[in-house]
Amino acid sequence: MKKSTKRVVVGLSGGVDSSVAAYLLKKEGYEVIGMFMKNWHDESVTISNECPWMEDSTDAMLVAEKLGIPFQAIDLSEAYKERIVDYMFSEYKQGRTPNPDILCNREIKFDIFLKAAEKLNADFVATGHYCQKDTIQKKDKVVHRLLAGADPNKDQSYFLCQLNQEQLSKALFPIGHLQKSEVREIAKAQELVTAEKKDSQGLCFIGKVKLPDFLQQQLKPKRGDILMIPAESPVYQKKMVHVGEEQIEELQLPELESLCIPNTYSSDLGEKVGEHKGAHYYTIGQRKGLNVGGTGKPLFVIATDTQKNIIYTGLGEDHPGLLRSGLFVPSKDLHWIREDLRLEPSQQARFLARIRYRQPLTWATLHMKDKGCYILFDEPQRGIASGQFVAWYDGNETIGSGTIY
Incomplete structure (x- = not known):
């Protein structure tokens, strides 16, 4: 037959x-x-x-x-x-x-x-x-x-x-x-x-x-301020920028949150250096389109506030606002391709991870807690933005992913 x-x-x-x-x-x-x-x-x-x-x-x-x-x-x-x-x-x-x-x-x-x-x-x-x-x-x-x-x-x-x-x-x-x-x-x-x-x-x-x-089909232009945050701003003083593998297991929840939750900026922290046409048109790590001159080094977007229509920027590629040691994925936004490898609260695991296409894989530790997963990288990552996807791998196998908080 x-x-x-x-x-x-x-x-x-x-x-x-x-x-x-x-x-x-x-x-x-x-x-x-x-x-x-x-x-x-x-x-x-x-x-x-x-x-x-x-x-x-x-x-x-x-x-x-x-x-x-x-x-x-x-x-x-x-x-x-x-x-x-x-x-x-x-x-x-x-x-x-x-x-x-x-x-x-x-x-x-x-x-x-x-x-x-x-x-x-x-x-x-x-x-x-x-x-x-x-x-x-x-x-x-x-x-x-x-x-x-x-x-x-x-x-x-x-x-x-x-x-x-x-x-x-x-x-x-x-x-x-x-x-x-x-x-x-x-x-x-x-x-x-x-x-x-x-x-x-x-x-x-x-x-x-x-x-x-x-975007302008629904998100209309709206003029707002571009503020520059100095690298020595107090907002960065409590942030570790490098976490070695030997330190990771000792971290408690407050430390994980400090490392993985995005910085919060306010207008009193920076000086106005220009204006933009809508904070919702910009993303973390963006350099082009700011149209601000005379700063010497290039300006990069380090945060946006679409409620107050403010863009926060940092001067130079090594500005601490561009680098983060970790990120957080809420429980509802976690996805496991390999359900059999899903971490339970209080468990940890080492995986390779990336936050954008073609980015080289880098080692990270996943800390699973009740609220979600805190992901700490061995080396600080540049331009982590809320809404992006982080994916983690075991060798060349994709194990899971999540939407970054």
Whole structure:
């Protein structure tokens, strides 16, 4: 009796990575369906020559035609607005720094899109992400592991750090074992129209967005003060800036909070050096767009207050306001890909961690408490911003993640 063929729906984005993913799956004998996700209709905030959706949709269709696989487009713009765009506006309004790509993977590609694929009786969904997956048996239970992509320059496991076991069980990452150069070679050999197409740098399935224009749809410009906080400000006096591994286990909750909760600034701590057009347009660590001259060293954003519409800045790359030894993730914002490795209150564990894509992994200690997880880095981290995601790893495996307080 002939073995039944597994059906997989590939999210064809119109880029080279998803194109090659579809080719490899077909080559392996899967029944492949290509599907393009249309997530955005408003062209006024995208840069027309940078990855417009119509061009992408056409390229995706041409790839499907070349590979001889069925193709369809699906309009997910309503769900995308509710789950991603509204979330972005809400976060920026509160002075936080969201990562829409991580949410897009959790809420759109591996939820809404996955459900659409299941209606087509698909066994799996596949994407062109540079990451890998394997499956192990642990105490009679199947556990799916999210692993880094083989290409260290393209590893995208960070963007998938909010996936759960159910989502991973349905996910395939066909190009995760390849280098980017190998992917392009395969595309050229198969004469795929996307072979030489440059990578999109924009929001998930939208294209490159002019972020200020995008935000101004709901968050209107509002003039406010730019204040400069001196490096010797008393707000930094009680902050350790380096925590060695030998000190970490001795820290009590008040010390953890001092190290991991963001600094609180007030207008009486600094001097006015300029004005801005809206505190919600700026993020921690930002240098460009302040338009303040005559300071000698460059100014960096170290905090924003969207309630009072104030931007706090520090002078120079070594300003203490840019560096923090730790961060805090409230319990409600903690996510474990490996539920079997979840820490309980009062437990500690050492993991590698990062707070942004392509940031080198660095050692950190997770302190689990009743209120959430305090994460202390061995070396101070630059530009930790509320709303970002921190992800932690065991070697090349992503173990969990959380939204930074």
